[in-house]
Structure formats: structure tokens, C-alpha cells
Amino acid sequence: MRRRLVMVGNGMAGVRCIEEILQLAPDAFEITIFGSEPHPNYNRILLSKVLQGDSGIEDIVLNDREWYAKHGIQLYTGEKVMHIDREKQTVLSNSGRMRGYDVLILATGSLPFILPLPGADKPGVMAFRNVSDCLQIIEAARTYRKAAVIGGGLLGLEAARGLLSQGMEVDVVHNSSYLMNRQLDRTAARMLQEKLEAQGMNFLLDKNTRRISGRKRAGGLDFTDGTHISADLVIMAVGIRPNVELALRSSIRVNRGIVVNDYMETPTPNIYAVGECAEHRGISYGLVAPLYEQAAILARKVCGLQTAPYQGSTLFSQLKVAGIQVFSAGQIHENSAEQSIISYDGLKGTYRKVVISSSGTIAGAVLFGDVQEGTILLEHIRRQSDVTELYKADQQGAASSTGDSLIAEMSDHETVCSCNGVSKSRIMTAIREEGLETVDQVRECTRASGTCGGCKPLVTALLNYTLSNKGSGIQTVEAICSCTTYSHERVKEAVHSTSYKDVYQLMTSLGWNQPMGCETCLPALKYYLGSQDPSLFSTEDSRKKSGALRREDGTYTVIPRIPGGSLSEKELKLITDAMRKYEIPHTRLTNGGIELSGILDSDIDSLIQHLGLDVVEYLYGYPLPSITTCTEPGSGVDAYHEAVNLAAKLEMSFGTTQMPSPLSIAVSGSPRHLAGTLTKDLGFAAVPAGWEVYVGGSGQHPLVEGQLLSVEAGDDEALKLGTAFLQWYRESAWFMEPSWKWAQRMGGIVKLREELFDVQLRDELAGRWSKQHCNEHSGLHTLVLNN
Known part of the structure; x- marks a missing residue:
């Protein structure tokens, strides 16, 4: 009988979790999703592209309604869950709809932070957070010409660029002395400001808004220094806060967000939280890559599979304003015990700063103008690489190059698309084996650049590099066998990027020609699955005969481990006693070990228990031999x-x-x-x-x-x-x-x-x-x- 899974929230993190669950256990759950918006799941990050006129609403939909129907998911859009009965394990929506659950996932996302200013409730004051906000702003731009954006951070600048594209005059009001002060240093912020001013933005820095003026609707902003600007439209873009309203009403533990452990579990049994609404080790994340990491871990947890705990994520930002490339990751403000490596080219308009910790590791980075190195630097920050790694790359010319040397410097398994966990080798292999020729085709095939789009320049460089035949390190190789067109490398990449419960699910997912496989591909798939997730082959059932190797005559061979080939008298006696007790007909001394052969099926477990020694186990590949x-x-x-x-x-x-x-x-x-x-x-x-x-x-x-x-x-x-x-x-x-x-x-x-x-x-x-x-x-x- 399928378990009932209810998810509250239909956003990117929650639906990614459902996608992962469907890959792991497609028939395990009866899934119901409640979404407060009237739309299916869409890419919230690309709302700025819609506002800028580069995309339509239909272009940013990630999962259309047909996808939900195809997977048997009951989707209720425009419906808000109002109450959770933790004892009866039911949820109740604002339409009176009640649903029972065995597993409840809260993916309620976040709400825009609205400053408690006088006049904040006037018409013409709005946030920029969802499709409805986006459409209202576009509609307002048809009537009004003067806009003010409160907030000079990432979201505020993207909203301001969109308003410019809609033909409005825009003032950006920021309470700091420079833009994006949480992500950039002063130099990068100054360069960014100059670029945006050239596009038509006006900036009011070190300004604190006292009230929003206007009689019936917004008419302007009054500041604490006594100055004033006029504005027909005011956009609040000063941050977000986790949406914990439902959790609070239902007595689920909340701090700033819904408190979860390393497996995304709340303290309430059978209730989980994921995404922007969740708080993990005191942090609520608002970026896609960490939320997708959480989703993958939660999916394995609810499917009953072993999983590594979520340990937190390295934060990074990439500005998505037309014509401007800015990247920021990790710690970007050094203190007295830290140092920085800085390069600046005024003619090219590029800037690079890498912060080095007091212990000599790479702690953070800011890039402006040329951000292709961002992926490599982000990996260094995550690994806490020594600064010598950076010097090595600089000497090879990779750090300053925007072309081939940068691609060549990256290892095959370097992550290119952090949002979707897509590696360099996966992209290059797909280009070669699928005959991909455009970035759009790469995105469709691998998901790289399909979420925030920040890695698109690097994906483009990879595409050009591979098509020019310079990327010879990734070779087109033969398929594993005649059952498939997949090579070993492509299968490994598939296993690495998606969780599978067994080889048959893997073959089905990859479109195997022979649904039962063959003697060539089956052991290969088993090994790749096991090396990615050994727990698949470490259950009691799977290990019952893993310590014995079956012979052609139906009997078995057991090989006790004898480290160094050195046996004590006690251990030698155990082996000889076992030979007599179980009437083992064949014993052979090997290089560094002993083989006991001709063992009956019924004697295997008791023999191994009698020996009390580790034995060579055949789980999903080849065990290491005696030395x-x-x-x-x-x-x-x-x-x-x-x-x-x-x-x-x-x-x-x-x-x-x-x-x-x-x-x-x-x-x-x-x-x-x-x-x-x-x-x-x-x-x-x-x-x-x-x-x-x-x-x-x-x-x-x-x-x-x-x-x-x-x-x-x-x-x-x-x-x-x-x-x-x-x-x-x-x-x-x-x-x-x-x-x-x-x-x-x-x-x-x-x-x-x-x-x-x-x-x-x-x-x-x-x-x-x-x-x-x-x-x-x-x-x-x-x-x-x-x-």
C-alpha cells in the first residue's frame, strides 16, 4: 500500500524534492501538493527576466500541469493550507479540503520583508517576489513613469533593471554607502554602480526612508535627512523572511525559520521542512543550490534510504542584469588577520579579489566583468583549498583567461552548474555523445544553466571548447554493451546526479534496449550504483552470501582475511576445526591467504560465524585481495x-x-x-x-x-x-x-x-x-x- 505524502508549497525546492523522490521510489507514495499561487512550479529566479522583457511567464515554468498528471500527483493550485492536525496527521486548506498524510513536507518558501513605514499600505507600494507581483509591476508601468526601489541588494537591482526595461525612470534607495554591501567590496560596488548609471539608473545611497508620501496612493518617499523624491510606484526589495505562519499556527518549532536537523526533520514526527522556510543550524538559505542539496537529502530520507547529512552550504551570488556580470562567494570582507589577492583592469572593466584566511586557505572571492573563474573559485572555497592552488592556476594562465586555459584547468568532476550539480565531464560527454551544438541543447540535456543562468558563460565556453576538439581529455567511447548507447562515463554521471534504488530502475530511466540487461552491463551497473551508495548492497539480505563465491558445481568458496599473511595459533586452529566440522573438501594456500572450497549453501552462515574472522566479501564489485x-x-x-x-x-x-x-x-x-x-x-x-x-x-x-x-x-x-x-x-x-x-x-x-x-x-x-x-x-x- 502506498504511503500518503502531502507537500505544502509548490515552489522550486519542494518540487525538486518530489522529482528526487520519483526517481528513487516512483511507486512508493500517493502525492498531494498544495500551492497558494494559481500556477504550476516555475523558476522564481527568472522573474527578473520576465520583468526585463526577456522572457514570458510560460518560458519560466519548470513543471507544467501535464507533468503532475503524468506522475499521478494531485495538485491543488490557488489553495492555501491553514491548519495541521499533528495528532490525526491531517491538513486543512482554506477551501475546506482535508487530506491525511503519512509524510508531510513543509515547503512554504519565504515572504518579502515589508518595512513598517507610514504609508507602506498605500496602493502603488508592492514587493517583487512572485508572478502576481511581476504582472502588477508590468501593468503599473503602462500608466506610471516614475519608480523608486527601496533596497540596493541583488533583488532590488534586478527589479530596477526590469523597471527600466518597462520604460520607467528609476531611483534606487539604499541605506548603505555602496551597493550590494553584503556581497561586494567598495571597488566592485563602484564599478557596478557606474555600469548601472550608464543604463539609466539613479542611486540615492546612505538614505533611510521615513515614510511613503501620497494621499490615495504612493506619491514619493520622505527621508530622515529631510529630503524627498517623487515616485508613482514603490518597490520594496529589502530582503525576505521564512514563511512560518502555518508552522506557528500548528505548534511546530520555529525560530527564524522552521527548525530542522541535518536530515530536514522537524521535532514533530513525520513532518519535514525544506527550502527557504527551513532553518538549519541557525541559517535559512535563499539561494537555489543549497535548497536543491536539501531536497536531495530529504528525498532519500523519506524514501528510507541512507544519506549523508546536510552540513550547510557555501553561499554565493551572481547578478543577473543584462550586460553586467558580478560574482561573489564566501567571505569577501577581510579582517586584520586576513589578506587579499587583487587584480584590476580599468580598460577591460574587470576586477578580481580573493580573500585568504589567516591559515592560508581561500575563504572568499569577488569577480566583476569576467566571472568564468567563479565556478573554480567556489569549489576552492568549499574545499578550503590552500592559496598555493591559486598561484598554481595563475602561473598556468587559467585565472586570467576567459577561454581554453580556464576550461583545461578545471578537473573533469568540477561542478559547473551549482544549482543542478552538473559537472564538466557530464557536459562535455553529453556534447560529444548527443551531438549537442547549442547552449539551449546542453541545458535541455543536462540541466546546466537551466535554473539561475549564472553558469551560462562557462557552459558556452565548454561548448565551444568541446566542439573545437580541444577538449580531447573527454573521448567518445563505445557503449557498455549492445543493450544501450550509454558509455561507462555517461552511466557514471547519471548515477552521480540521480539516486536509483536498483539496477532495473537505472536501466528503465536510461532507456535500456534490453530491460533485463546482460552479463556485461549488469555487473557494471551494480558496481556504479554500489560505489555511489554502498547502503544499497549492505542490507542483511544482500549480505547473506556476500562472503562466499559460488562455484560452477553449486558449492561455495570462502576466503578468510589474513592481514599480512600472518596467522596466530588460535586462528589456524579455528580454520582447521572448521575444515573438519563442515567437511570442507578443498583447501588451497594462495599468495597471502587460504581458500576454503566446496562449502555447502546451508553451511555458509554458520561457517563464517565459526571462523570469527573477516572474510572477503563480494557485494557489488571486486573485493581487494590478500596481499x-x-x-x-x-x-x-x-x-x-x-x-x-x-x-x-x-x-x-x-x-x-x-x-x-x-x-x-x-x-x-x-x-x-x-x-x-x-x-x-x-x-x-x-x-x-x-x-x-x-x-x-x-x-x-x-x-x-x-x-x-x-x-x-x-x-x-x-x-x-x-x-x-x-x-x-x-x-x-x-x-x-x-x-x-x-x-x-x-x-x-x-x-x-x-x-x-x-x-x-x-x-x-x-x-x-x-x-x-x-x-x-x-x-x-x-x-x-x-x-
């Missing part, structure tokens, strides 16, 4: 212990980690590579200076010799480099792509060194390995080595 160790005869017990200890430390970090292809790993206790380190995917060889680390070898046909990646002084350094390599390979390799082929595709050993010698990247990769994949439950196995 081969070897030392030179006569080299001494210390060399043996060093090799075994390094192997054991690495193997105990494996846990249930799954890889895209079978790997081999070895540790040699001497430079002679007696463990075969030169023909392994990852090899360590002890040398007087520490550990030589080799990667990309293969002992199978074709035989490939591993290449020296680095020499590391100690165990910890060698292990960090090794796990960083494994994590990078795991994240970016295609299914069944051996490490040597992957290394070639990534640019060879020189490129691998460049990337992995980056201390920050190495730490991030090794950190993700430790955080996501370390085995915290190592069973009864205890490695005891005595000198």
Missing part, C-alpha cells in the same frame, strides 16, 4: 616484520571495499621485488630510503611492468600514498578497466605523480578511503609479531 609478502632469504627477521606489518596495516583498511576490477597488491621486503611488486597493480618494495611505491603493473596478458610512483620515508607515508591511489582509481575507473589502462587514460605516470604529489588532494583521497571504507570490526583477528 602477497616476501623478503629476501637471509635478509633478517626485521625485514620480514617490516614487510608483513605494512601489508597487514594496508589489508586491515580494506574492510568491504569493492573495486571496479580485480587487483593484485604485493609488499617486498627488499629491492629485488621477490613478491612480484613490479607486476602488481600496487606494489611496495623496501629500500634503504624507505618504501618504493609502484603502480599500474599487470602479471596477466599483456604483461605490464609497474612504474615507480614515489619513494616514501615511512610506513604511514607509503600507506597514505597507496590508499590515495586506490581511492582515486576506485572513484574514476570504468568497470573492468585494469589499473594500467586507467593510468594511461588519466595521462600516464607523470600525471599521476602531479596529482598525488598534491598534499591536499592526497590527504583528501586517503581521508575518503579511511572514512568510507576502513574495517572497524576486524573480528577475532589480532596480528601479533614479536621480534
Whole structure:
């Protein structure tokens, strides 16, 4: 039986959450949406384009009524929910309509902040927040010619530009000494003001309005300094406040917004909040990208899927006024302990300021005139990158270039469209494989630039770069198999951007030719899904036989993990006792481990429990193998212990980690590579200076010799480099792509060194390995080595 999901609010954040839910569990909910406006979901950000005359109302609709009907969603527009009965779990609308719910999502958005000035209730005073406001302003512009906008922030300037486009004279009144003072510094604000004045705007700065004059309707503004201006139309654009009226009436906890935790849950059971109405860790967000992040997390939560918690978002702004490009992100006002990197070109009309924190990390940025670098800087701010990353980019010419070098500097997985989470590689792959030739086609195919439009210049540059064949790093590759036209890269991008509950939902969504797939694509899809969301394959049912490998005769093989190949007497006895008890017919010593084969289906669970050891698990890919160790005869017990200890430390970090292809790993206790380190995917060889680390070898046909990646002084350094390599390979390799082929595709050993010698990247990769994949439950196995 489907659960009842009711959503109050029909705006961008709420409907994005519904879209995510439909992707995850299309048949799980009976969905009802109440929207107070008479329209289906539209792009509120593009209202300024409507006011400026660049778009019509129909152009900014995101989900038309046919979309709701297609997905079985009951939509009530022009209907406002007035009360929530938390005990009976029902909602009541202003039309008397009552609906029960199992899950209630509050997505009531925000309300414009109206200054409590005398005369604020006069006709001719309005906000600029929704379609109705927009249409009223356009209608008023046909009759009146003089307008005043109170507020020199982002929304106020966009409204003012729209009024100019409607043929009105416009005064912008701002209570600060410069425009957009929360997002810009004085230099950028001055440049912006000059550009807008050239378009016809007039600015009154450091002005505080005392009252709105006029007898029957607005006639002007009186200021606290005794001055006055005339105005037939007054637009309030001084900010927004979360719409918490329904929550307050229903005794749901409210501070400034509706209080939610990291999973968008209110303290009231079965009630959630998302978007501008929600308050997370004391912050209510008004930008699209954070709201879409919240929507994705909430969707997984209500679908009963594991999800990472919402940790807050880095704020950024981009002005959408014709002919003017302004970008701002993070902390833009430095204090005495911080510094800035500033570049200014008066002839080109460009300005760039990057704020560096006291600890040397990139904390904020302001760009004027050329904002293409904004996406890269935003990523640096989110990652708290060291300032050396910026200097490296500047030396390569990426920071000052508006063309190819900027695109080349971006990593394949760099986010281009923050609103919709679209990466560089997804856009470039779509352009090549779908034959896209225009920005509009890219937007339709990938959603990039489809929300706020701020990334459109970068999307345009990516399109030109790809079509010119300079973007050779993204190659058109063959489809995974004959079941589809999708390549490995496109499937990975699809899995990364949308949550799927199983491979069959994924195949349906991507239009697989064979609905049941084949032996080639099924394991690949399973791996890509599992690497994105391991919880899909970590349930009790899915793990019942994951520790056993089925043989052709119907019996199973179990491989206990023996870190470093070193067994205690107790552990060896457990294995031999199990061999007798379960009458295991075949036992084989392997490089660094033991295989127990011929096990009956009915004995698997009790055997693994009897062993009390971790076993190699086959969940959704290939488990990491036992590590081969070897030392030179006569080299001494210390060399043996060093090799075994390094192997054991690495193997105990494996846990249930799954890889895209079978790997081999070895540790040699001497430079002679007696463990075969030169023909392994990852090899360590002890040398007087520490550990030589080799990667990309293969002992199978074709035989490939591993290449020296680095020499590391100690165990910890060698292990960090090794796990960083494994994590990078795991994240970016295609299914069944051996490490040597992957290394070639990534640019060879020189490129691998460049990337992995980056201390920050190495730490991030090794950190993700430790955080996501370390085995915290190592069973009864205890490695005891005595000198």
C-alpha cells in the first residue's frame, strides 16, 4: 500500500524534492501538493527576466500541469493550507479540503520583508517576489513613469533593471554607502554602480526612508535627512523572511525559520521542512543550490534510504542584469588577520579579489566583468583549498583567461552548474555523445544553466571548447554493451546526479534496449550504483552470501582475511576445526591467504560465524585481495616484520571495499621485488630510503611492468600514498578497466605523480578511503609479531 505524502508549497525546492523522490521510489507514495499561487512550479529566479522583457511567464515554468498528471500527483493550485492536525496527521486548506498524510513536507518558501513605514499600505507600494507581483509591476508601468526601489541588494537591482526595461525612470534607495554591501567590496560596488548609471539608473545611497508620501496612493518617499523624491510606484526589495505562519499556527518549532536537523526533520514526527522556510543550524538559505542539496537529502530520507547529512552550504551570488556580470562567494570582507589577492583592469572593466584566511586557505572571492573563474573559485572555497592552488592556476594562465586555459584547468568532476550539480565531464560527454551544438541543447540535456543562468558563460565556453576538439581529455567511447548507447562515463554521471534504488530502475530511466540487461552491463551497473551508495548492497539480505563465491558445481568458496599473511595459533586452529566440522573438501594456500572450497549453501552462515574472522566479501564489485609478502632469504627477521606489518596495516583498511576490477597488491621486503611488486597493480618494495611505491603493473596478458610512483620515508607515508591511489582509481575507473589502462587514460605516470604529489588532494583521497571504507570490526583477528 502506498504511503500518503502531502507537500505544502509548490515552489522550486519542494518540487525538486518530489522529482528526487520519483526517481528513487516512483511507486512508493500517493502525492498531494498544495500551492497558494494559481500556477504550476516555475523558476522564481527568472522573474527578473520576465520583468526585463526577456522572457514570458510560460518560458519560466519548470513543471507544467501535464507533468503532475503524468506522475499521478494531485495538485491543488490557488489553495492555501491553514491548519495541521499533528495528532490525526491531517491538513486543512482554506477551501475546506482535508487530506491525511503519512509524510508531510513543509515547503512554504519565504515572504518579502515589508518595512513598517507610514504609508507602506498605500496602493502603488508592492514587493517583487512572485508572478502576481511581476504582472502588477508590468501593468503599473503602462500608466506610471516614475519608480523608486527601496533596497540596493541583488533583488532590488534586478527589479530596477526590469523597471527600466518597462520604460520607467528609476531611483534606487539604499541605506548603505555602496551597493550590494553584503556581497561586494567598495571597488566592485563602484564599478557596478557606474555600469548601472550608464543604463539609466539613479542611486540615492546612505538614505533611510521615513515614510511613503501620497494621499490615495504612493506619491514619493520622505527621508530622515529631510529630503524627498517623487515616485508613482514603490518597490520594496529589502530582503525576505521564512514563511512560518502555518508552522506557528500548528505548534511546530520555529525560530527564524522552521527548525530542522541535518536530515530536514522537524521535532514533530513525520513532518519535514525544506527550502527557504527551513532553518538549519541557525541559517535559512535563499539561494537555489543549497535548497536543491536539501531536497536531495530529504528525498532519500523519506524514501528510507541512507544519506549523508546536510552540513550547510557555501553561499554565493551572481547578478543577473543584462550586460553586467558580478560574482561573489564566501567571505569577501577581510579582517586584520586576513589578506587579499587583487587584480584590476580599468580598460577591460574587470576586477578580481580573493580573500585568504589567516591559515592560508581561500575563504572568499569577488569577480566583476569576467566571472568564468567563479565556478573554480567556489569549489576552492568549499574545499578550503590552500592559496598555493591559486598561484598554481595563475602561473598556468587559467585565472586570467576567459577561454581554453580556464576550461583545461578545471578537473573533469568540477561542478559547473551549482544549482543542478552538473559537472564538466557530464557536459562535455553529453556534447560529444548527443551531438549537442547549442547552449539551449546542453541545458535541455543536462540541466546546466537551466535554473539561475549564472553558469551560462562557462557552459558556452565548454561548448565551444568541446566542439573545437580541444577538449580531447573527454573521448567518445563505445557503449557498455549492445543493450544501450550509454558509455561507462555517461552511466557514471547519471548515477552521480540521480539516486536509483536498483539496477532495473537505472536501466528503465536510461532507456535500456534490453530491460533485463546482460552479463556485461549488469555487473557494471551494480558496481556504479554500489560505489555511489554502498547502503544499497549492505542490507542483511544482500549480505547473506556476500562472503562466499559460488562455484560452477553449486558449492561455495570462502576466503578468510589474513592481514599480512600472518596467522596466530588460535586462528589456524579455528580454520582447521572448521575444515573438519563442515567437511570442507578443498583447501588451497594462495599468495597471502587460504581458500576454503566446496562449502555447502546451508553451511555458509554458520561457517563464517565459526571462523570469527573477516572474510572477503563480494557485494557489488571486486573485493581487494590478500596481499602477497616476501623478503629476501637471509635478509633478517626485521625485514620480514617490516614487510608483513605494512601489508597487514594496508589489508586491515580494506574492510568491504569493492573495486571496479580485480587487483593484485604485493609488499617486498627488499629491492629485488621477490613478491612480484613490479607486476602488481600496487606494489611496495623496501629500500634503504624507505618504501618504493609502484603502480599500474599487470602479471596477466599483456604483461605490464609497474612504474615507480614515489619513494616514501615511512610506513604511514607509503600507506597514505597507496590508499590515495586506490581511492582515486576506485572513484574514476570504468568497470573492468585494469589499473594500467586507467593510468594511461588519466595521462600516464607523470600525471599521476602531479596529482598525488598534491598534499591536499592526497590527504583528501586517503581521508575518503579511511572514512568510507576502513574495517572497524576486524573480528577475532589480532596480528601479533614479536621480534
